[in-house]
Amino acid sequence: MAKFLIRFLLAFIIFLTSFHPSAYAEKKVDVMKIAIPKDENTLTPYTYVTGYPGLDLVHLVYDTLLQLDEKNTPQPWLAKDYKVSEDGKTYDFTLHENIKWHDGKPLTVDDIKFTVDYFIKNPKSRFTNPLKVIQEVSITDDSHFKFILSEADPNFLIQPLADVPILPKHIWEAVSNPNEATNAIGSGPYILEDYKTGQFYKMKANKDYFKGASPVQQLIFPIIEDPTAMFTALKAKEVDAISSSITPEVVSEFKSNPNLKIEEGPGFSTTLFQFNAEKYPMSEKSFRQAVAYAIDNQYLVDTVTLGFAQTGSPGFIHPSSPFYNKDLSFKPDMNKAKDILDQAGFVDKDGDGFREGANGEKIKLVNLVYSTSPLRIRTAEIITEWLKDIGINVEVRAMDATTVDSLVWPDFDVSKGRNFDLALWSWSNTMQLFPDRMIELFHSDPSIGSVNIGGYKNKEFDDLSKELSQTYESSKRTEIIKNMQEFVADEFPIVPLYHDKIVNAYTPAVYDQFSFQEGKGIINKLSFVPSSQSKTATKNTSDDNQSGEVKTDTENKGSNNSLFFLVGFIVLLIAGGIFLKQKSNKNTDV
Amino acid sequence: MDKEKWRSYWKTLTSSNLGLIGIGILITFFFIAIFAPLIAPYDPSERIAPPLMKPNGSFLLGTNDVGQDIFSELIYGTRVSLLIGIIAALISIVIGCLVGVVSGYFGGKIDSLLMRFVDLILVIPFLPLMILMAAFVGPSFWNIILVISIISWASPARVIRSQVLTLKTKGFVEAAKSIGTNISTILRVHILPGVIPIALAQFVMAASHSILIEASLSFLGLGDPFTKSWGTTLYYAQARGAFLTDSWIWWILPPGLLITALVVGFALTGFSMEEILNPRLRKGRS
Amino acid sequence: MYKFKFLYSKMIQYVLVIFLILTLNFLLPRLMPGSPLAYLAGEDVGLMTSEEKQKILDKHGLNDSITTQYIDYLSNIFTGDFGFSYQQKVPISDLIEDRLPWTLLLTGLNLVISTILGVIFGAMAAWKRGTKTDINLLTGFMFLSAMPSFWIGMILVSLFASKLGWFPVFGAETAWADYQGMERLLDIGHHMILPLITLILISVTTTFMTMRYSMLNVLGEDYIQMAKAKGVKEKTIKYKHAMRNALLPVATVFMLSLGFMLGGATVIETVFAYPGIGRLMFEAVVSRDYPLIQATFLIITFSVIIANFIADILYPLLDPKVGKENG
Secondary structure (H helix, E strand, O other): OHHHHHHHHHHHHHHHHHHHHHHHHOOOEEEEEEEEOOOOOOOOOOOOOOOOOHHHHHHHHOOOOEEEOOOOOEEEOOEEEEEEOOOOOEEEEEEOOOOEOOOOOEOOHHHHHHHHHHHHHOOOHHHHHHHOOEEEEEEEEOOEEEEEEOOOOOOOHHHHHOOOOOOOHHHHOOOOOHHHOOOOOOOOOEEEEEEEOOOEEEEEEOOOOOOOOOOEEEEEEEEOOOHHHHHHHHHOOOOOEEOOOOOHHHHHHHHOOOOOEEEEEOOOOEEEEEEOOOOOOOOOHHHHHHHHHHOOHHHHHHHOOOOOEEEOOOOOOOOOOOOOOOOOOOOOOHHHHHHHHHHOOOEOOOOOOOOEOOOOOEOOEEEEEEOOOHHHHHHHHHHHHHHHHOOOOEEEEEEOHHHHHHHHOHHHOHHHOOOOOEEEEEEOOHHHHOHHHHHHHHOOOOOOOOOOOOOOOOHHHHHHHHHHHOOOOHHHHHHHHHHHHHHHHHHOOEEEEEEEOEEEEEOOOOOOOOOOEOOOEOOOHHHHOHHHHHHHOOOOOOOOOOOOOOOOOHHHHHHHHHHHHHHHHHHHHHHHHHHHHHHHHHHHHO | OOHHHHHHHHHHHHHOHHHHHHHHHHHHHHHHHHOHHHHOOOOOOOOOOOOOOOOOOOOOOOEOOOOOEHHHHHHHHHHHHHHHHHHHHHHHHHHHHHHHHHHHHHOHHHHHHHHHHHHHHHHOOHHHHHHHHHHHHOOOHHHHHHHHHHHHOHHHHHHHHHHHHHHHHOHHHHHHHHOOOOHHHHHHHHHHHHHHHHHHHHHHHHHHHHHHHHHHHHHOOOOOOOOOOHHHHHHHHHHOOOOOOOOHHHHOHHHHHHHHHHHHHHHHHHHHHHHHHOHHHHHOOO | OHHHHHHHHHHHHHHHHHHHHHHHHHHHHHHOOOOOHHHHHHHHHHHOOHHHHHHHHHHOOOOOOHHHHHHHHHHHHHOOOOOEOOOOOOEHHHHHHHHHHHHHHHHHHHHHHHHHHHHHHHHHHHHOOOOHHHHHHHHHHHHHHHOOHHHHHHHHHHHHHHHOOOOOOOOOOOHHHOOOHHHHHHHHHHHHHHHHHHHHHHHHHHHHHHHHHHHHHHHHOHHHHHHHHHOOOHHHHHHHHHHHHHHHHHHHHHHHHHHOOOOOOHHHHHHOOOOOHHHHHHHHHHOOOHHHHHHHHHHHHHHHHHHHHHHHHHHHHHOHHHHHHHO
């Protein structure tokens, strides 16, 4: 009898384990804690603070018409279907049915029209600016509506459509001062339950979510400002994941930790070396070229970021971008840098060890860097050494971020001038998501080149910009953007250095269904809406793979699941067979 | 002040074990600072090896985040930390002496004005002051010294003032005043000799405080990241995750211990000096 | 009559100091380079037109003349209104209300415990002056005060929180857990142990030194010597005469420390990610949150001034010898 019991148990265990993978995938998680570095205020579209993870938390509570997938391609979301007209000026949408706000009221086409009008009336630059191109919102019927644009906009699908949170009309029509809004009722997969300033956010899964409820019942976002404390908390299992990318030097430590799992992928922020092109000698192309030749960005990547970065392309656009111009060839070369300077007349005439300008002007430059980021300080330090090696007198100075901003970008308005020589600078990921923002980066007119912080001016580039903004056809646009990169890689209004990789770490024992969105990481809506993952997922299965390279589509995953069921069933049959056989053996024995 | 008296001070100072240890520690550090290039195996600013190496035969304490030798960094760091401590303390003691003597000797309106000012300095939170100055001047070696001295002259000023007050009530100052001795003579002959030993003790204490303040400022990211002090080494170590890996043993413990040792050296010396200056304390000695 | 005059002149002096502090507090953040715009506007700042930027500055009164801003500032302070935090967009009084209790709890406990420890050990060292005990205590405490506070803190965190997992790494309590009663108390205590130990380690030396020094002074007094000569019991001398009289300077140190309770733990609060007022000030400074900087400064500096004032008033009452000299 004991034997029988043991066999039965064994069979049962085999049965269970054979089912394990699929059972695991659908496992419900009660609570998951994800540390975030900053207070994000009340999580409404008007009051959140940072682009990441702030806006991503907002997007857990609110929905957008379209949703970016892991590769940042827009996919249908609230709008289950859309059509764009030939001229790119009319967008026809079909609204997904049966969507409810967190308070139970239905989400209708009226809410969508209201959202557009509200953002136009109460500006919130990130959302309002891209919406301005909409000339008219027309409602066809209960589930169909149209956006009519004043001009074609190639980025329209990403911003605003996959970016602007749709607001509930019944709540926001009463809000007159949106900047102090507190009511964060949306339609998203999570409902904001509790928020304590500077301490935490608590969200619970929206059971009625139109894409299916999240397997994680409750999300808690503790705020831990100090990165070391944040990493320690993860290591000590006080939190289950962190929104921040872990720094290069701890990656190997975390990788060897059996409780943690690492996912890494490209990041789209750009660290670069900025010239003040209005000031001599940075105004000279030869000088900028020489500096570019002196900077070995592969060395920076290897030494400062320990390899956890992508070397920047001299043309600015990230190598994994579809717009990247791979024909650019540029090799750093100290001797070439010196030659260029010699030829341009930058030679040391007074024998002080440093070069003077062509007319004997003394050159003494200051390189500014944020004192808050040790990686950038190190980078600035090393670049400064190289510049000294080619005979340029540079001093590196670390200042707190606000001070550097006020010198490089006074009042955040490039028309107000600039007060620096050289600076280590970086742009967030939107610059790479929308390659046509290169226009804003280098156009000479401050009203167009709104982030041209170096004050760079060149007619040729302005012409290219004009051409780009008048072109809608995609292959032609790509071509122009490639030309622009070629131009930048020759003129060097900036020297792109590197793009930090995003490295996320989490405790897989708690939850492991994250999806890694390129340029962003694991804290995004897709991670918590499993049904959407199977549709768009490019889920990463192995630690060492770059995310998004192993693809599994719906059919595949579906058949995987059924495969597990099948195997489990067969195992059960076999076990049952063995059991029966044993039993009959026993019977004959006795 | 005659040589005899100084000699006796020195004798008492060195006769106490604690004082001897303190002075011994200080001398060791001075020695390291002066002969740093001879002791350190590498140039601390040279990136000679792969980053974040563990300690081994050629790199006693491994390498830092950009491949510089941590051991050499610490040896050279002695210079910076000592200099910051001493210069900042010197400036604050000079100011403190001036304010203390003037305030204590003249008393009255000047005294209460100066003392209110001292109160003011004592209550200013120095964090924003540091950022403000760093922003205007740039966070440099000298700027840090300036900030430390600006916030640390006030408390020596108080101590010195009270010493002057005590001296003033002693008969000979009154007597000198009554026979019309001029101020500078009274200050030189009667006040300063009583003030200088106290100022010295205060100086030593201020030096140890300055070293600690510099380390804390660096830790908060408000120091100059390009000045290779012990505090800066700690800043980089903690900013680059040394606490999350094993590297804290060779990257964080040693600079902290060095700071502690140097501060203890100053504190023991200063403490012994104070003991000597207070005869009543000496009386208990058997 | 004399006392009244003394108090009156002290009051005048303190009012002047307070006025100066208020003015300085107004000017300091405004002298800092850099505009708070980035924090007012969030991530949007690079996208905004200059009219939009002006609108935001207008809304927060940052385009008014300096005098108007100053008058607004003063009148707001006297009505107890610190305004809205630029960055966190919440009333500042709420923020302070959230943070203040934690700092008070942490530093208050520290003050009490380290004073008691300092007094006991200080008295012990003085009593056994010159012996091994004295030297050991002395050097031990000196080592404690010589260690950088953040360094001790971080080592404790990495050993006991990160490696061994005995204590939490951040926060003052598990805020989202909704603990009640005893459970909550235990949770708070659990979070407080490491920062508290660190604070005690770095602050106990001051009391120890003061106590030892003043006890030595007292032991040198004639009446103690006399009592000894008379053959009074050692214990009686030690506790009844010496310790009690030696406590006066310790009381002064205690009162002055009360003033530094709020600002004194900034570094420790940073290391332990403890939501106190010192860290609030640090965050405000880093993010140029003018109203928050001003409010936290005021609270921290005022606590120092008030403690000074109390010490000034009480000191002559406690020790009549000094009162006359100073007055």
